Amino acid sequence: MSNQFGNKIRLLREENNLLLRQVAPLLEIDSPQLSKIERGERQAKKEYIPLFAKIFKVTIDELLTLWLADQLFDVIQGEPMADEALKSVSKTIKRKK
């Protein structure tokens, strides 16, 4: 499983010496929910990203990248054609620029 986002959040929270119950209310969720997000049991809502960025003083882009990577991983995990599909999307994206 890939949980780059949750891992990063937990790291940041610990570096800032904050407890789940201190951070959770800032997102208007309860501690168990935040715990689940950090452990990857559940995906963070996209709307939380700017809040996390502000709380931990990191860029939105940094967190957004990790969050997107997790979403992408969910789609292709265990898929034999994952590589092909990723290449195809990369090309499509480049064309669009």
Next chain:
Amino acid sequence: MSNQFGNKIRLLREENNLLLRQVAPLLEIDSPQLSKIERGERQAKKEYIPLFAKIFKVTIDELLTLWLADQLFDVIQGEPMADEALKSVSKTIKRKK
């Protein structure tokens, strides 16, 4: 928007001179639904892929790749960090092999 899967299905259906109402029942859906799938208004269920492959005599892998690419595209469309995220996932995948 990316609708590689639906486009391919429509192409295959036309090449085989089949009508929506001929193909839809094979998937146990009605024609409007199939129409929506082909036009990308709706995503095909994953379970349909082997059925499509059989109907049109193409490989599952070919269709699965297109289907996955559409799912991936949905995640990253319009995202500024799409490229970074894609790279990150590609790496993760390679590590797993």
Next chain:
DNA sequence: TTAGATTTGCATAAATTTGACAAGTCAATT
């Protein structure tokens, strides 16, 4: 043990997706 922190499990609620149907458009035919 006790207290504080985190995790687990479950029940409900909310959101999203799906399927079915009726009505609509469009093009070709008569």
Next chain:
DNA sequence: AATTGACTTGTCAAATTTATGCAAATCTAA
């Protein structure tokens, strides 16, 4: 212009998925 056949559009309720909140359990350190 009316009919026919193919496809599209819009809506609504059912089904599935995902989120939320709480209570209880587990873990950890003093």
